Amino acid sequence: MIIDVHGHYTTAPKALETWRNRQIAALSDPAAMPRPADLVITDDEIRETLETNQLKQMRARGADLTIFSPRASFMAHHIGDFQVSSTWAAICNELCHRVSRLYPQHFIPAAMLPQSPGVPPETCLPELRRCVEEYGAVAINLNPDPSGGHWTSPPLTDRHWYPLYERMVEYDIPAMIHVSTSCNPAFHTTGAHYINADTTAFMQLIQGDLFRDFPTLRFVIPHGGGAAPYHWGRYRGLAQELKKPLLAEHLLRNVFFDTCVYHQPGIDLLTRVVPIDNILFASEMIGAVRGIDPETGHAYDDTKRYIEGSAQLSTAQKHQIYEGNARRVYPRLGAALERRGS
């Protein structure tokens, strides 16, 4: 079984974006604020967007199940206030819930949170509860920078975030650390901000002792861990300078990396330096890089090819990356699979 832990509903029906644009326009004209009920998307429209996109690719490439969350770049937590984020998150999460009801074999939801810059994260708990208890979400996406590229929030190790962590531990769900659109012109969203956020989060976790307070808390750092594996020696050395334990003990019981690295040498590095227990298969398809690599003739984001193309992975290790680790890191996913007998 092949589980892709990182998919977003990037192909949602156009009506979703139109509704969001109306919501944004209404920030300066509150009378024009659309109601959630104004958004009408049929099951057939949902099916159409998936059958021609994600599901089509999953079938072609041989992935069985995707942990599916709202489009990351559309979270845009920097837009409007908490109420705006809250309404938007509710709509997007409900849509992913519907996807998972239409295709329970292929999609299982992860939740976006109604974060808003300067607003305490505990305000996200009702939406988190709803997504886990009512929608069956198996994870959340946590944005370490709801300001969208201005980085005004405290580090992830700060007590600011603890109310969320307490609930995550209670529900036994991991968070993927995932930023959204950059509104800072210095940072290209998917080429700089995403990767920087991964690197930044990893270093914040090295600096702190978060997992001493939350021994069972788990984070997935997407996009292959940003720059961390490539600079693994640097990070081992910095942890050492900071008098922290070895990374294996300090972080690797709690921190995992996905395989959204879009070329063979990158995946080879990842699987060479990071313990296989800490690597989770993912593609972020259909996402930032949609083209065909002229060097291979295949889609850049067809990451299964790189796992298959690895000379150093055994069959058992591939199984861990494809399925075993995901069942362990996302226990609610594991439980859902067991309930359905797979």
Add this chain to the structure above:
Amino acid sequence: MIIDVHGHYTTAPKALETWRNRQIAALSDPAAMPRPADLVITDDEIRETLETNQLKQMRARGADLTIFSPRASFMAHHIGDFQVSSTWAAICNELCHRVSRLYPQHFIPAAMLPQSPGVPPETCLPELRRCVEEYGAVAINLNPDPSGGHWTSPPLTDRHWYPLYERMVEYDIPAMIHVSTSCNPAFHTTGAHYINADTTAFMQLIQGDLFRDFPTLRFVIPHGGGAAPYHWGRYRGLAQELKKPLLAEHLLRNVFFDTCVYHQPGIDLLTRVVPIDNILFASEMIGAVRGIDPETGHAYDDTKRYIEGSAQLSTAQKHQIYEGNARRVYPRLGAALERRGS
């Protein structure tokens, strides 16, 4: 001959830091502002700091010449105004000049600039001129974020920076893109801000068409290019989505990476994905990661070991990385070496 293109005077005599602390304290008490002449450092003190640190390591590891610039984390362009940065840059550059006069065989200077947030970069031109014409600087360090982690400057492709680029082209000197201390608590200086800046700069260059305007402009992206080589497929794919030429044509005549990657798998990735013509030997010794790697028993930043340990580099390629490329990318270094017959 082995040329290290990335060294900073991190071990300068304590008097330098004391003077700087007085300068910073005087920001709120202008009457207490120290004069440059208050800083007295003898040649013997300079010799002592180098003989026991950088030179000792260069001799032990077998590096011949280091391109030597003021300590990057101490540039701290976000502190004070242009006048404060200007005095500080002049002092630091003069000190590196003195180093190069005391050890002309081993150190050749690169200049820091008196950048200041919100101040036009052309204000740096007099210091740049002085460093090149009077001190023999062969390169500059250009900070893409003088705000120190708030990223308030336009991207490197913006005309904002053009006056500097015009002078760089005129002098035929490259810039190493190098940030300084982060004053944003989200970003650890050497573990996040440095690496993020490298990644950010690379993506800015992909987005723009800077080298159409400056075909001979050259940038060195330090720390192995941040996350770029690890995500080389992502960057090739993003350039493709942006309808840019292949990276070889779009950037690689103008952009180079150093080898400050502190483990064997990282260097193996770098030399596998980036053309050898674009890789310059460097260690950033003595810098961010000063410890001994328990996995190898050698210093993390002894990067020559990783070049030597590479199974894929030929002798000719090692020569390119150690020396040939540096002579080409830093023509004033090449000319200085030829003048001295080496």
